[in-house]
Amino acid sequence: MTATIDTPDTSALIGDEERTALAELAFGIGRRYEDKRFSDLDAARAHWKEVCDAGLPAISLSPEHGGAGTMTDLLLVAERLAAGGYPAGKLTISTAIGGAVLLRHGSPEQRDRWLPAIGDGSLRFCFALTEPGAGSNAARMTTKATRTPTGWRITGQKTYISAADDSDVMLVVAKDSESGGFSLFSVPLPCEQLQMQPVDVMVGVPESQFTVFFDDVDLPPEALVGEAGAGARALFDGLNPERLIVAAQAVGIGRWCLEKAAEYAGQRVVFDVPIGAHQAVQHPMAEALIDLEAAWALIERGAAAYEAGGNAGLACNMAKVKACDAGLKAADAALQAFGGSGFTSETLMFDRFGYMRLLRSTPVSREMALNQIAVAGLGLPRSY
Incomplete structure (x- = not known):
C-alpha cells in the first residue's frame, strides 16, 4: 500500500498546466533528498543547486529581472519542495526576504544588479x-x-x-x-x-x-x-513573505510526515490487522490533514493580501501560526504512528518533528504573532 496525500489545488492557485508542471518539478527535487537529515549541509547545498538550476528562485521576481510569476507561485514551490521531503531554506532568506525588499524598495540600480542574481542563485x-x-x-x-x-x-x-x-x-x-x-x-x-x-x-x-x-x-x-530612517515598510515587505514561506514549508513537511506515516500504518500488522485500521491511529492523522488544508487556505489568503500591496501583516501572521501548528500536529501524529521506529535514523521522523517544533518558535514566535493578530484583528490594546 502506498499512501497519497493530496497536493494543493494548483489550478485554483495559478490556473494553468505550466504551473502544475512547476509544482511537480519542485516536488521531484524535494523527493530526491527525502532520505537526508536537515542538518546535512552538503545535502542542503546540493539541493539548493538543483533548485537554482531549475530556475525556481526566480519565480516571484518581476519579468524584467528574470522572473516568471508571483509570490503565490513561490509559495507553491516552497510547499512542494517540502512535501517532497526537503525544504529550501534559502527561498526564505534570500528570495522571499531579500528579493521582496529589493523588488519594492531597492533603487533601479540595486534591482538591476541583484534581482537577476538572486533569481539564478548566483547571489545569496x-x-x-x-x-x-x-x-x-x-x-x-x-x-x-x-x-x-x-x-x-x-x-x-x-x-x-x-x-x-x-x-x-x-x-x-x-x-x-x-x-x-x-x-x-x-x-x-x-x-x-x-x-x-x-x-x-x-x-x-x-x-x-x-x-x-x-x-x-x-x-x-x-x-x-530604501529611505534612511523610514525602513518600517521595507522591513515588513520582507517579513511578511518570510512568514508565508515558513508557513508553506510547514504545510509541506506536515504532508510528507503524514504520507510516510499513512504508508507505514497501512503496512504494519499487529494482532493480525494493520495498525492503520485502528481509529486511535487514524483520527490524529485525519485531524492533522484537515488542519493542513485549513492552513493552506490561510496561506493563499495571505499571499493575496501581500500581492494586493496593502497591510498584509494580519493575514500573514494568521497563516504562519496556523500552518506551524498544523505542521507540528502532523509531525507529532506521524511520530506516534511509527512508535519507537519514529526515533530512528531510518525514518527521519524525529528529525522532521524537531524542525517543525523550531518553526513554531521562529522566525517569529507564536506568541508575538498572536499579539499582532489580537491588535490588528480584534482591536485589542497592544501588549508589546
Whole structure:
C-alpha cells in the first residue's frame, strides 16, 4: 500500500498546466533528498543547486529581472519542495526576504544588479534583524547606523543569523542615529569588520546559525536600501513573505510526515490487522490533514493580501501560526504512528518533528504573532 496525500489545488492557485508542471518539478527535487537529515549541509547545498538550476528562485521576481510569476507561485514551490521531503531554506532568506525588499524598495540600480542574481542563485542573501537584548523588536534595537562623509558606519550585534557563512550579501536592519528610525543596508560578505560566532542549535537545520558583530563597518552611500530612517515598510515587505514561506514549508513537511506515516500504518500488522485500521491511529492523522488544508487556505489568503500591496501583516501572521501548528500536529501524529521506529535514523521522523517544533518558535514566535493578530484583528490594546 502506498499512501497519497493530496497536493494543493494548483489550478485554483495559478490556473494553468505550466504551473502544475512547476509544482511537480519542485516536488521531484524535494523527493530526491527525502532520505537526508536537515542538518546535512552538503545535502542542503546540493539541493539548493538543483533548485537554482531549475530556475525556481526566480519565480516571484518581476519579468524584467528574470522572473516568471508571483509570490503565490513561490509559495507553491516552497510547499512542494517540502512535501517532497526537503525544504529550501534559502527561498526564505534570500528570495522571499531579500528579493521582496529589493523588488519594492531597492533603487533601479540595486534591482538591476541583484534581482537577476538572486533569481539564478548566483547571489545569496542573508538577513540580520534579531538582537540578543531585543529579539526582533526593532524599537529596542541597539545596532546603529551613523552617517559619515563617505557613506555609513554600522556598529552593533545581531544573533541567530542563518547562513551568514554561506551568503554573499547581508541585509542588515539598523537604527538611524539621527532620526531614531531604522534603515536597511546591504553588507557584502565576507567583511573584515564583521566577526561571526557560531550558535550551537540543537535542532537539525539546513543552515548554520551565527551571532555577528559589526565593528565599525563602513559602507558606501549606495548600501542604503530604501529611505534612511523610514525602513518600517521595507522591513515588513520582507517579513511578511518570510512568514508565508515558513508557513508553506510547514504545510509541506506536515504532508510528507503524514504520507510516510499513512504508508507505514497501512503496512504494519499487529494482532493480525494493520495498525492503520485502528481509529486511535487514524483520527490524529485525519485531524492533522484537515488542519493542513485549513492552513493552506490561510496561506493563499495571505499571499493575496501581500500581492494586493496593502497591510498584509494580519493575514500573514494568521497563516504562519496556523500552518506551524498544523505542521507540528502532523509531525507529532506521524511520530506516534511509527512508535519507537519514529526515533530512528531510518525514518527521519524525529528529525522532521524537531524542525517543525523550531518553526513554531521562529522566525517569529507564536506568541508575538498572536499579539499582532489580537491588535490588528480584534482591536485589542497592544501588549508589546
